Amino acid sequence: MKIVKFWIEAFQNLLLHKTRSFLAMLGVVFGVSSVICMLSISEVARRDVVTRIERMGLRNIILDSVKPQRVRKREEERSTSSWTASYGITQKDLEILKDNLPSVEAVLPMRLILRDVSTTFQNSDASVVATTSEYGEIMEHGIREGRFLCPVDEGQADSICVLGHDTARLLFPLSDSIGEIVKIGGDPFTVVGVLEQKGQTGTQGALSNPDHAAYIPYSTALARFGTRQVRSGQGVWESTEVEVNRAVLRVSDVGHLGPVAQASLNLMESRHRLKDVEATIPHALLKEHQLAERIFMWVMGSIASLSLLVGGIGIMNIMLANVAERRQEIGVRRALGATRSEIVKLFLGESTLLGGLGGLLGLGMGVLIALVVGTLAQWNVAFQPVAFPLGFGVSVVVALLFGTLPAFRAARLDPVLALRAE
Amino acid sequence: MPAQIEVQGVGKEYPMPGGSVYALSDVSLTLEAGEFVSIVGSSGSGKSTFLYLLGFMIRPTSGTYRFHGQPVQDLSDVEQARLRGKEIGFVFQSFHLIPQLNVVKNVMLGARYLANGDARAQERTARTLLERVGLSHRLRHRPFELSNGEMQRVAVARALLGNPSLILADEPTGNLDENTGNEIFNLLAALNREGKTVVVVTHNRAIAERTPRTITLKNGRVSA
């Protein structure tokens, strides 16, 4: 009861100087709202980046075949001739990698087949990926219906395929797709399974969206479509020969990722004339991201502390002005029986209330700004629950700290001097 | 039964760069409960200093002060503040009302420093006191809407909220014309008749002559 009265009185005192009190709060308002804003918005970006990286597999090394600069140049020069650009990882390379690097538990080939996937009624631009039965385990991509590719399919080079989530939805919006036929480059393939939805991974290019793909056995792809692939049309004629577009190495120990990646690049370099392989280590990306994030947090923390510092100084200034203006009141209160500590309490209460109200306003404004920015940028804003008590608590503590000097100055004032008629 | 106020050889020294200022020197005085006393003296003679000393707002640098037999200098600051709230009501020359607060709120200013903190009872007391000083029609007014005489009456009501036994008034009529000054003096006299001890500092000879006892200060000393 007494506490409630105390705060009501403090509030009424602040109301006596509405503009001044409001201005005093501004610093804290901006400080807290920027904390909330930055925390929630960075959290969005963070979650997105982290999950994309994690989807690549934290124990994997990803080797991508890249078209070397020299090949690219020659291709441009001889756009009409029947020259074939041949580069990248080969099946032989994979065997050598597996034999020479004991930490590599498994090697997964992925080859991009430049053909379209369609049914009689529906076309799609899904990527056709030739791979092996180990795909699901190594890429941590579960099956939703039916089954995935199995070693038998490979042995027999069967014309079967497994659809990614989005592709299945697109091609068979109404019916169950298992057992249905899809055409890949004109050839019929039987759908034997549909994968779970996985979401975008953190890589570039046609292999970055595992949901928007159809998976066929590696051996089938070789038998049906050969190693040379031709893309033509609109005056472009491109012939490439790439055996493996991407190889994913599963490594037994996270600690070996770096050395194994280096070793495999060295092996590739010794076997290829041109530099046509790039390595990505998702785990290292994650670490890099976490470091960047820590730096970001530090920068953000500094900005927030700075604005709260400015806010605190604002409160201090206003309260100093209040004390100077209310000298006579302080003297009268002392004459009416107030102790020094009651004077301290009076002014500290007012500054704390300023901080608390500023903090609340700041929380509200931060949420509002984050939501507006989130809507405009089409982000899902993720509020971190801890930010709210944190923001409020910090603003109260800042106000308490910076309110101390004015409050003690008020208490130290000689009441007799304060009461002397001017 | 000890006297309400016993001051013995009290001095107040202000150390200053150019040498100490002695606002009071060797003042001895006894006031019985229920006395009505005026303090006169030229400007700078130590009247205000003495009044604030009587109200525990200034600690003497020498001598002893007993209030109802209790040595005041032995009390801590907090104990002095509590005793002040309970026993003493101050009235000032320039009223010192809070401009932003209305009349009732001004009278209630010291409420939270009183022991019996029932807010509703205190507000009733405040209204009764304002009625008593003839301001029942001004409860919601703010100080700048009042005349000087009315403001000083609000200040007297404020001093009375804790029902003090001792009223200390520092030139309460100094900012008032003769008529309103007389009214305030009559108010103080009435309080004295009810049994309160009243000490009033004044420049005004006529007023001083109306109190049963007058003390004259000269250079910080009581002159005969």
Ligand SMILES: Nc1ncnc2c1ncn2[C@@H]1O[C@H](COP(=O)(O)OP(=O)(O)O)[C@@H](O)[C@H]1O
């Ligand atoms: N805080 C102080 N510091 C220094 N000198 C003071 C202080 N207060 C009062 N004095 C001096 O003490 C003397 C008495 O002052 P005061 O009691 O206010 O006189 P009066 O009320 O009779 O005019 C004056 O000379 C004044 O300058």
Ligand SMILES: [Mg+2]
């Ligand atoms: Mg004086």
